[in-house]
Every structure is written in C-alpha cells, then in structure tokens.
Amino acid sequence: MLEHCTPWPEEAAARYRAAGYWTGETFGALLGRLAAEHGDRTAVVSGDDRWSYRELDERATRLAAGLHRIGVRPRDRVVVQLPNVAEFLETAFALFRLGAIPVFSLPAHRANEVVHLCRHAEAVAYVIADRHGGFDYRGLARAALKEAPSLRHVLVAGDAAEFTPLDGLRTAVDGDAPSWPEADPSDVALFQLSGGTTGTPKLIPRTHDDYLYSVRASAEICGLDASTVYLAALPVAHNFPMSSPGVFGVLHAGGRVVMAPQPAPSAAFPLIESERVTLTALVPPLALLWMENAARTPHDLSSLRVLQVGGARLSDEAAGRVHPVLGCTLQQVFGMAEGLVCYTRADEPEGYALQTQGRPISEADEIRVVDENGEEVLPGEPGELLTRGPYTIRGYYKGEEHAASAFTPDGFYRTGDVVRRLPSGHLIVTGREKDLINRGGEKVSAEEVENHLLAHPGVRDAAVVGVPDAFIGERSCAFVLPRDPAPAAAELRAFLRERGLAAYKIPDLMHIVGEFPVTGVGKISKRDLRRALAQTLTRP
Ligand code: OOB
Numbered sequence: 051m052l053e054h055c056t057p058w059p060e061e062a063a064a065r066y067r068a069a070g071y072w073t074g075e076t077f078g079a080l081l082g083r084l085a086a087e088h089g090d091r092t093a094v095v096s097g098d099d100r101w102s103y104r105e106l107d108e109r110a111t112r113l114a115a116g117l118h119r120i121g122v123r124p125r126d127r128v129v130v131q132l133p134n135v136a137e138f139l140e141t142a143f144a145l146f147r148l149g150a151i152p153v154f155s156l157p158a159h160r161a162n163e164v165v166h167l168c169r170h171a172e173a174v175a176y177v178i179a180d181r182h183g184g185f186d187y188r189g190l191a192r193a194a195l196k197e198a199p200s201l202r203h204v205l206v207a208g209d210a211a212e213f214t215p216l217d218g219l220r221t222a223v224d225g226d227a228p229s230w231p232e233a234d235p236s237d238v239a240l241f242q243l244s245g246g247t248t249g250t251p252k253l254i255p256r257t258h259d260d261y262l263y264s265v266r267a268s269a270e271i272c273g274l275d276a277s278t279v280y281l282a283a284l285p286v287a288h289n290f291p292m293s294s295p296g297v298f299g300v301l302h303a304g305g306r307v308v309m310a311p312q313p314a315p316s317a318a319f320p321l322i323e324s325e326r327v328t329l330t331a332l333v334p335p336l337a338l339l340w341m342e343n344a345a346r347t348p349h350d351l352s353s354l355r356v357l358q359v360g361g362a363r364l365s366d367e368a369a370g371r372v373h374p375v376l377g378c379t380l381q382q383v384f385g386m387a388e389g390l391v392c393y394t395r396a397d398e399p400e401g402y403a404l405q406t407q408g409r410p411i412s413e414a415d416e417i418r419v420v421d422e423n424g425e426e427v428l429p430g431e432p433g434e435l436l437t438r439g440p441y442t443i444r445g446y447y448k449g450e451e452h453a454a455s456a457f458t459p460d461g462f463y464r465t466g467d468v469v470r471r472l473p474s475g476h477l478i479v480t481g482r483e484k485d486l487i488n489r490g491g492e493k494v495s496a497e498e499v500e501n502h503l504l505a506h507p508g509v510r511d512a513a514v515v516g517v518p519d520a521f522i523g524e525r526s527c528a529f530v531l532p533r534d535p536a537p538a539a540a541e542l543r544a545f546l547r548e549r550g551l552a553a554y555k556i557p558d559l560m561h562i563v564g565e566f567p568v569t570g571v572g573k574i575s576k577r578d579l580r581r582a583l584a585q586t587l588t589r590p
Pocket of ligand 1: 243244245289290294359360361362363364382383384385386387388391407465467479482488491493
C-alpha cells in the first residue's frame with residue numbers, strides 16, 4: 051500500500067475478501083469489462099459530447115499512455131479539479147489505469163486549498179478546465195506551480211494557454227506502447243477530501259477494493275441497471291455524486307451519466323427533459339430550490355423516478371414535499387467521504403425515507419452509538435456515531451497527528467455526528483459534536499477559518515460557529531476580538547479572499563466583539579456564542 055496510509059488489519063482484510071466484499075478488481079480493469087459488456091451504449095453525455103462505453107475506455111487507455119509518456123508513474127499523485135464534464139471520467143479512469151492516484155479537488159476550491167493539496171500529496175500534476183462558472187483555473191495553476199515544488203505538469207481541458215492541453219496528450223496505443231505493472235487492488239485508488247474539522251483538509255485514501263465495493267453495493271441497493279439515466283448535478287468530485295452510487299455506480303450498472311454544468315434548475319431541468327433522466331442526487335438547499343421551481347417550469351420532469359438527498363440534514367417537512375411536488379420517490383443518503391454510507395430503501399415502508407437518514411450499506415458495517423465516555427448509549431438514545439467496516443478508512447494520509455482523535459484504538463472512525471439508532475438499524479441524525487459548519491452540504495472547518503482570521507494583524511482572537519438557517523441549514527458566523535485599530539468586517543472578508551480561501555468558507559456573518567464568553571477552564575465557549583447569536587437573531 052502507498053506509504054503514509056493505514057491498511058486494514060490482515061484479519062479484517064481476509065474476512066472482507068472471504069465474504070466477497072473485496073473482489074480484487076481495480077477501477078482500471080472495471081472500465082475494460084464495462085466496455086466489453088456495454089460497448090456501444092452511451093456512457094456519458096456532456097454538452098455536445100456523447101461517448102459510448104467503448105469510446106470512454108479507448109480515451110482512458112490513450113490518455114493513460116500519454117500521461118506515462120510525460121513521466122506520470124504508478125502511485126504518483128495528481129490533483130484533479132475538473133467540473134462536471136466528460137473529461138472528468140476520462141481522466142479519472144486514465145489515472146486508475148496507470149495506477150496513479152487522483153486527488154479530487156472541488157471546483158469551488160481556490161489557491162489556498164489547491165496549494166495545500168498539491169503540497170500535502172506531493173502531486174506531480176494538476177488537471178483543470180480552462181474556465182468554468184466564470185472562473186479561470188489557469189490563474190490557480192500559476193499560483194500552484196509557484197508554491198508546490200513537486201508539481202511538474204498542468205494539464206488543461208480546453209484552451210491550455212502556456213500549459214499542456216489534455217487533447218494533445220492522448221497517445222495512440224500501438225505495438226510500442228509503454229507498459230507498466232497492473233495496479234494492486236488493495237492499494238490506494240484515489241484520494242477523497244475530508245470535510246473535517248482540522249486547520250487544513252485531510253486526505254482520505256480509498257483503495258480499489260474498498261471503494262469499488264461501496265460503488266457496487268450502492269448500485270445494487272439503489273436498483274440501478276442499464277436503463278438508469280443519472281444526472282450529475284452536484285460536483286462529481288464529491289463522494290456522494292461520485293460513488294453513492296453516483297457516476298461510478300451508474301457506469302458499473304451500464305447506465306448513462308448526464309453531466310450538468312451547474313445544479314440550478316435552469317441548467318438541470320432541460321437536461322432531465324431531453325435525456326429522460328431517471329435518477330439524481332442533491333443536497334437539501336438544492337432540493338428546496340428544485341421544488342420551488344418545479345411548479346412553474348415548462349420542462350417535463352416526469353422521467354425522474356428517484357431523488358436522492360444527502361450531505362446535510364433534510365427537514366422532515368421538506369422530505370414530505372418531494373413526492374407531491376416532484377412526483378418522484380425520495381431516497382435519503384447519509385454518508386461521509388471516510389466511508390460509511392446509509393440509504394433508505396425502495397422496499398421499505400415510506401416512513402423511513404421521510405423520517406430517517408437510512409441504514410448502512412453493508413451487514414459488515416459495525417455501528418456504535420456512544421456517550422462522551424465512549425460507552426454505548428441505550429437503544430434509541432442519541433450518541434456519537436462510531437463506525438468500522440469494509441469501506442471505512444482506518445487512518446488519514448499522513449494522519450498520525452489526528453489518529454487518536456479521529457479513530458478509536460480498535461479502529462472505529464469517530465464521525466462526530468450525533469445519531470439515534472432505531473431497532474430497524476435506521477439512523478436519525480440529530481446533531482453534531484465536531485467543530486464544523488455544514489452549509490447545506492458544504493463543510494467548513496471552524497478551525498481552518500479561525501486560523502486564516504488570526505493571520506490578520508488586526509485580529510487578536512477569532513471563533514467561528516454555525517447559525518441555524520431555514521434555507522441552507524446553517525450559515526457561518528465569525529466572532530472577532532480585534533486589536534487596535536479594529537478592522538472592519540468587509541476588510542476581513544477581503545483579506546480571506548486574498549488568501550485564496552474558497553468562497554463558501556468566507557463567513558456569512560461577522561461580529562467584532564469586545565470579549566469572548568469563556569468556559570470554566572477559560573476556553574472560548576462556542577456554546578455561549580451560539581446562544582448569544584440565537585438571541586440576537588430572534589430579537590424583534
Ligand atoms: C457527504 O460526505 P462528506 O464527507 O462531505 O460529509 C460527511 C458529513 C457527515 O459526517 C455528516 O456530518 C454530514 O456530512 N452528512 C449528513 C447527511 N449526509 C452527510 N448529515 C445529516 N444528514 C445527512 N443525510 O456529505 C456524503 C458522502 C456520501 C454520500 C452522501 C453524503
């Protein structure tokens with residue numbers, strides 16, 4: 051296994067193989083098999099591109115050879131920051147084929163995140179689109195090249211400027227084609243990013259064996275088959291639209307992936323109509339937006355059979371409106387890039403989909419719900435969710451520092467989520483213990499933003515907390531204890547942007563305060579800050 055990663059203990063790995071969860075197939079081999087089985091069927095639709103399974107397979111093979119030609123080798127890390135375009139799949143599978151390891155960065159990430167990822171992963175290449183959503187990623191690439199000494203190549207889908215065009219890289223594979231050893235299925239296939247609570251995002255190593263199991267089992271649970279047409283509305287770099295069952299699950303089933311450039315109704319609804327989309331996945335705020343727009347859209351959405359909602363808590367009220375308004379079934383999904391994914395199922399009484407966040411994929415997912423002393427709570431009582439299983443990691447990449455807080459000594463991942471478990475095994479997410487703000491699925495680490503604020507000379511101390519919000523669930527609020535002269539909120543916002551922080555991490559609200567409430571031991575009391583905020587917000 052790649053160094054600085056924590057493998058499963060031998061005993062557990064043997065058990066997962068014996069039970070047939072880990073099959074020994076790699077993602078690179080999977081695409082070859084799919085091309086043989088589904089050849090001419092359409093695999094992916096993106097703008098004017100319509101690629102068959104065979105075409106996707108051929109492109110991935112040629113791109114893998116091209117990447118090898120410029121020196122990308124098995125186990126090299128490559129930061130991939132592409133929007134929802136067909137090239138996303140081509141690049142991912144080319145890297146899988148090569149045994150090189152994609153690090154999936156979200157399109158919303160900016161210099162701060164991208165530079166951190168390139169440096170932390172010691173990436174040799176960075177793959178971007180030229181422009182997307184009004185933003186020019188080539189500027190980011192220039193910053194990354196300056197700050198990440200390991201970076202040797204910038205590969206661009208579209209107009210490459212001074213960089214290497216992805217289009218020119220595909221190499222015909224003939225007799226002299228380069229060859230390299232097949233990837234090991236128990237090795238790291240890709241890195242997902244943690245939406246975690248630390249100062250910088252952590253890298254989550256997912257192996258071929260474990261990730262492919264979660265993809266295959268998800269596709270099965272969700273009843274996917276070759277007639278499935280999936281709209282990738284959320285950014286496919288995220289674990290939910292990538293693998294739960296997401297684009298990989300849909301390809302695994304021989305279905306068709308339709309890439310939406312944006313998740314807004316204006317972009318998504320016409321595609322649902324023209325491609326006869328049957329399944330899609332949204333975070334709660336988008337589900338609300340879609341429901342608001344569905345009533346007055348001229349587009350025919352009747353092909354949609356299932357709407358998956360996850361990433362953040364969907365209110366019971368909104369859950370109840372999905373079927374009446376959109377005419378499709380709601381499936382709730384509660385998952386995490388570290389592993390565990392829970393689904394409500396089509397063959398269960400409807401109440402579960404309306405009121406719970408589902409139950410785990412696998413009978414081998416071990417679940418513990420514990421109190422602050424790590425003792426299991428009584429059945430049905432709320433407690434922190436701990437989990438271990440065939441597709442939940444045992445450690446972060448270079449994660450020694452976080453090992454003790456993120457995992458129990460016997461290998462359970464501490465999710466930081468507070469849940470209640472029903473006798474049926476379904477979980478209801480009732481809260482959170484981790485210091486994270488969930489802006490409708492977009493995760494913001496309080497510590498990360500606090501550290502950036504503290505870098506401003508006018509800031510003595512800073513605390514970032516979540517504020518309840520009817521639409522996105524939570525907004526972020528920064529409390530700042532200033533030095534003299536006190537900086538204005540607008541100046542601090544501009545400062546964070548200049549530091550290259552992704553826009554969704556810039557605090558929605560900013561309060562300059564004279565002092566912080568403290569706890570008994572003198573720590574900043576975030577509980578009191580939240581309470582003070584709730585009072586100001588409810589004051590008439
Ligand atoms: C998904 O993955 P991440 O890694 O961005 O975030 C994981 C965290 C969870 O620990 C939980 O705090 C929250 O997001 N979350 C939910 C939720 N789904 C995720 N909280 C309440 N209700 C839900 N349905 O967000 C993710 C990964 C795979 C599938 C779906 C979501």
